Amino acid sequence: MSTEAFTTEQVAALKAPLDRKHVKARSQAGRSLSYVEGWHAIAEANRIFGFDGWDRETLELRECGEPRQMGDKWRVAFMCRVRIRVRPRNQLDLAWSIVRDGTGYGSGIDKDLGQAYESAVKEAETDAMKRGLMTFGNPFGLALYDKDQANVVDVPAGPPPMSVDHMLHEIGACSDDEAMRRLKADPSFRAGYKAADELSRKRIEQALAKAAEEAAA
Known part of the structure; x- marks a missing residue:
């Protein structure tokens, strides 16, 4: 464990x-x-x-x-x-x-x-x-x-980051290169990748590579 x-x-x-x-x-x-x-x-x-x-x-x-x-x-x-x-x-x-x-x-x-x-x-x-x-x-x-609510803040507007599971699901749903390009350009996808840890990024990159191979086949 x-x-x-x-x-x-x-x-x-x-x-x-x-x-x-x-x-x-x-x-x-x-x-x-x-x-x-x-x-x-x-x-x-x-x-x-x-x-x-x-x-x-x-x-x-x-x-x-x-x-x-x-x-x-x-x-x-x-x-x-x-x-x-x-x-x-x-x-x-x-x-x-x-x-x-x-x-x-x-x-x-x-x-x-x-x-x-x-x-x-x-x-x-x-x-x-x-x-x-x-x-x-x-x-x-x-x-x-907390009476002072020190951890309640005004977060700047921006796209919510996708979770890693959501990103992997969306990658698997891409049917061609054009769909893959649109996904990679999605602000939420980019924000999710940026927020992900190193291990999660490797999983995402592996999924992208596999999807690209399947699209080219």
């Missing part, structure tokens, strides 16, 4: 500051709270760990008290515990994973009791997932737990 769980590329992504444009704010108990949205946390997990490199499991979903009527609406609340499993790329043992748990809360208010339940369950599960992912680094909201 490798002594380093993550690739250099993954470590750099986990340590990178959180882009301020992904930070949202909401008012709660008279205070303004900063957070990242659930879809963004999932997108970052897919980007950094790979689509097949992580998963989540709901361990517990518990209703907090009985539904309450508020005028013509119902209010329900749930607590949830979610387990995040990440399978690092550097590990030879495919069964090995890093496990983190998160606990979250969600409430739902709606005239329809079923809709209130649905909203509360979704919010609780998403909140728990984000808390579990947060422990991996800034891109998942860890930077927001």
Whole structure:
């Protein structure tokens, strides 16, 4: 088993500051709270760990008290515990994973009791997932737990770098030299190659060479 769980590329992504444009704010108990949205946390997990490199499991979903009527609406609340499993790329043992748990809360208010339940369950599960992912680094909201938010920055606009897995997939999908030229000129592809570590660059270059041979055959 490798002594380093993550690739250099993954470590750099986990340590990178959180882009301020992904930070949202909401008012709660008279205070303004900063957070990242659930879809963004999932997108970052897919980007950094790979689509097949992580998963989540709901361990517990518990209703907090009985539904309450508020005028013509119902209010329900749930607590949830979610387990995040990440399978690092550097590990030879495919069964090995890093496990983190998160606990979250969600409430739902709606005239329809079923809709209130649905909203509360979704919010609780998403909140728990984000808390579990947060422990991996800034891109998942860890930077927001620092009162000074020193690692929340304005990132200059530019194309998002492709992940190594995405680059290899796109190379394999190229059917001819023209498609290969377009891919290599893609700003996201170039940014991904620049951000990749030495081992990943060799994999990319080998894939490019193989694709060029097949196109010429």
